[in-house]
Every structure is written in C-alpha cells, then in structure tokens.
Amino acid sequence: MNSIGSIQSFTILDAAKRIAPFINYTPVLTSHTINRLFKAEIFLKCENFQKVGAFKARGATNAILSLPESDLGCGVATHSSGNHAQALSWAASLVNTRAFIVMPVNSSKIKVAAVKDYGGEITFCEPDLASRETTLFRILEQTGAKEIHPYNNEQIIAGQATAALELIDEIKNLDIIMAPVGGGGLLGGTSLSVHYFLPEGKVIAAEPEQANDAYLSFTNRKFIPSLNPDTIADGLRTSLGTITFPIILNHVHRIVTVSEESIVKSMRFLWERMKIMVEPSSAVPFAALMEGKIEITGKKVGIIISGGNVDLDHLPWMKNG
C-alpha cells in the first residue's frame, strides 16, 4: 500500500464526484479504419475535448477544490509553461481565487496568451529549472499562495485518474489502457484506476525515445532524471516525481519508447483519419502501435488522448513547424 500512498479507490471516486460539475465528460471515439489496420478494437478517450484542451483540467480542479477554504485566500501558484499553467489558471477562476504562474521567458506567445486569458498572473523567469524554482519560491513567500505541483501531488494524480475511470466505466472489459508519460501524473492516475477498477487490465505507457527518463527509471527500478529531453512532445519532457515514480513502478506493466518521426506521423494520421486535433504528446501511445511495439491483435485497447493544444501556425509537418 505504501506505493499508493493515500490514493485509495474512494480518493479517485471522490475526485470524480468533486470535479464533475466543472469538467467535460469527454467522448470516446473509434475508427473502423484504425480497428481494421490493427485487427483490434481501439478506443480513444478524447481529453483534447476537455476544458482548457487537456486532461490537466481534471487534476487542477480536484487539487483546488480539495484545499480547505482557509488555504484559498491567497491564491495558488505553480511553475509551468504548458497545459498545467492554463488548467490551474482556469480552475482558480472557478473558486474566484488568484493563480500565480511562473513561466520561462521563452514560452510560446500562444501559451502566455492562453494563461492570461484564463486569468493567470504570470511572472517570467529564466528558462532553467533553478530559475523556475527560485522564482516560484519567491512568489510563494510574497503572496502566501499555495503551491500546486503539476504532477507530484496526490490530488492532482487522483484528478488525472478520473479520465481512465470514465473510460473503464464506459467501455467494458478493456485489455489494455495506454497513456503517455511525462511527469507521471496522468500515467500514475491511470495505473491506479486500472488497479482498482479494471484489475485484469494492463497499463502500457509510451514515451519519446529522446526523453526516455521514465523508461530508464522503470527498467532500472531507480529514479533517473530527464536531462536533455529533445522531443516535439512538449508535455513529456519532465522527470518523474517522488510520488508518481513509486506508483508507476508498482502499477504500470510496461513502458515503450517511440521515435520523433513516428510521433509526427501518428499525430498527422489521427488528424487526417479521425478529424480531431491532438497535440504531439497525445500521439505518443498511438505511435507505439504504429511502430508495432505492442502486440494487440484481437484486443480491446483504450488510449488516453491527453490534449489538443497546438499552434496552428507552426505544425510539425510544415517547413516553419
């Protein structure tokens, strides 16, 4: 039980109930073409249709709504250049509290604009971890805001677990559930939902070869940080956390890696065949299928499509991508 910490089955069920009025119950899409291609049944849980365009809305909402009211007065804070920044800003606005977001100065204009749109208050820092952490520490001291870590937080993990919970509830008897892995919030939560609610199911994670810290940590059963991640899947560049890593070690069955080329091809394939916008990180599990890394013939496979936030002026198959 130690590996799970305090995230019990009711923690996830409570999270689902808590966030239901605020988040989207996202659709599960299928494609005959894709099923025929893999001789399997594939179910895409479309978190790209989630609030703020990514599963991160689940965790952020659960974390904020789980805080005692006395903790909310001074706002919440995080450092993030990605979907968590938007999710936290949006979720803070639900309870009329402030969100302080530390972002590196080189963050994309689109992401900065999105955070501002949701009401987040941005402090820029240098684009390195030390500067991010120092700046966040200063903000926390100055404002008294509560830090909400993007993944190394049990309420965040329980929130992210609700995507798989919905999928397991809607599509019966899945053999495999796949998710991408970055910091491990989504994967950790997914693996706990499978552990509790689909005990015969297997959890297979996919990660870019060029940001394979989770693969290495999992294989060597010891934490190995993400040092020079060089992947288009910008949501998957972070290292695992002290809470997410043990959960993953205990409840994930396999982690496979995929090439940059197949991430881009898979992303484009999903756009063209499914007519949905998915971001590069979302295409990583599907890329593992395209690369033939996993044998799924005859199986029922759920895939968490993690998000759909892309810059339409810079698509990876464009010259200026």
Added chain:
Amino acid sequence: MNSIGSIQSFTILDAAKRIAPFINYTPVLTSHTINRLFKAEIFLKCENFQKVGAFKARGATNAILSLPESDLGCGVATHSSGNHAQALSWAASLVNTRAFIVMPVNSSKIKVAAVKDYGGEITFCEPDLASRETTLFRILEQTGAKEIHPYNNEQIIAGQATAALELIDEIKNLDIIMAPVGGGGLLGGTSLSVHYFLPEGKVIAAEPEQANDAYLSFTNRKFIPSLNPDTIADGLRTSLGTITFPIILNHVHRIVTVSEESIVKSMRFLWERMKIMVEPSSAVPFAALMEGKIEITGKKVGIIISGGNVDLDHLPWMKNG
C-alpha cells in the same frame, strides 16, 4: 407538394434505416465558450466524423442501395472533384460494384489519391463543365454505368436529410438549423427534415459572398447559376439543381452570405476551440454567426458541420495555403 416531389417523410425515414448499418451515427458537440459568446445554445452535428469525412457518404449510400440490383451490374458514375467522388467510390465498394469518377486534370493530388484509395476508377477531363459532362456522357455510354448526380437526385437528397433527422431526434426543440449551401443537396434535405420533423423550426442557410448564386436565386425566386465562384469553400462553388432549387425555395427560411475572411477565421476558431478539423465549407454557417448576420440570443441552434477533408500541407492561414 409539387415542390417536394416524391420525397415524403417516409422517404427520409426509409433512407435512415437503409444506410444505418453502413454510415456513422455522428456525435453532436457543444462548447460552453461558444454558447457564452453567443448567449445561445449551439449544437454542432459533426459530419466531419462521417465515413469519408463528409455528409456525402449518406446520400451516396442511400442512392446506391436504392438502385434495383439490375442497375448495379455495370457500376455507378459521376463527375466530381470533391467529397461526392470519394463518397460514391466508397459506397460502391459496399455493394461490390464499380465507381467511375470523372475528375478535372487539375484536381488536388490528395483528392485523386483518396478516390483511388476507396476504389474509384478515375477518368480525367479538362477543368470546365462542358468537358466534365462530355466525358461523363462517354463513360456512361461505354460502361453502361448508372449516373449518380452529386445533389440533383432525390435519393441523394433523402440521404443527406438524415443528418438533420438525427440531430432533430437527439436535440429536442431546436429553434434554428443551419447548413451551408452549394448544389443544395444537404440544404434541401435538411429543410425537408425540418419541414416534416421539426415543423416549428427555421432553416437558415449560409453561403460565401463570392459564390452567392443560391442567395441570388432564393432572393429573386428564379434560378441564377454560379458563374465565377471564387471562394475557399470548395464544396460550395456549384449551382443549385432543378430538384434542389424548388425544395429550397419552399422550405428554407433565409439565406445569408459571409466573407472569405470570416470563413477562414471561423474555420480556425472551430479548430482551436473545439479541437475538431472542419473544412472551409463547414465553417460557413458558423461564420454567419460570427458576422452577426443572424439574431440567436437565447435560441437553440443546430449547425450541420458538413465535412473535415482538408489538405494539412495547405491550410488557409499558412503562407502556402
């Protein structure tokens, strides 16, 4: 009744039953952001998720399955450079018959490849109507194939009507249903479904200003052909037909036009906010809302999103678009 010809309510219901095993029952998507923006409830019937990526699969399937078996032996034929070509090729393969498609030599490579993928047999012609018709006539003579016109065909219209039928059935008490108008197959079918199954509802069509033949024909109550259509909405460049025009005259309440700029903006807005790929023609009704052409405050508005086939290498907001 003359205006409706032989398309009765049971014609549409029969079509729905006939094509159900083959086509997708497409989802209806909503967005809180969009509803808030317009202070209305907006429901997108997502035919971009339809087989072959467009509503055209409905009409083509219904037309082919309605033919007596004796008519199927020599195949079916049409001239089309767009979604109907793909839809007819795909639907012909369902009943193991051949599809002869006449396409202009300057058709995009992507569309040619898609038709071939679905098994269509292409004959190229010069890019003008005379050449298209002459070539089709020759093919019909040589092969004995049955012509399936893209819109001026009652079984096609009845098939296209089933999209609105599903929408009316799923979302109760819609005030308005909107559709784009090109040749009038989708709009004619939609207006008949509203006439029979949502008699209090209004049908409002939208058309590009730069291909405003339906608007002019409707306003002047006499047929005016599409002469020099110059719009990015490539599905909406055709003239109305002798069957579709009277239906539209009698059952459509209003036609509004929109600028090219707002078509592209609306298309991008739908991609970014809804995370779905819609083609330019599909964005035309939404563009009418964005331009404030229609008062919808407090109303329930259904929009038929007609298709999602776009060339991801040439998007309209790109320099090479």
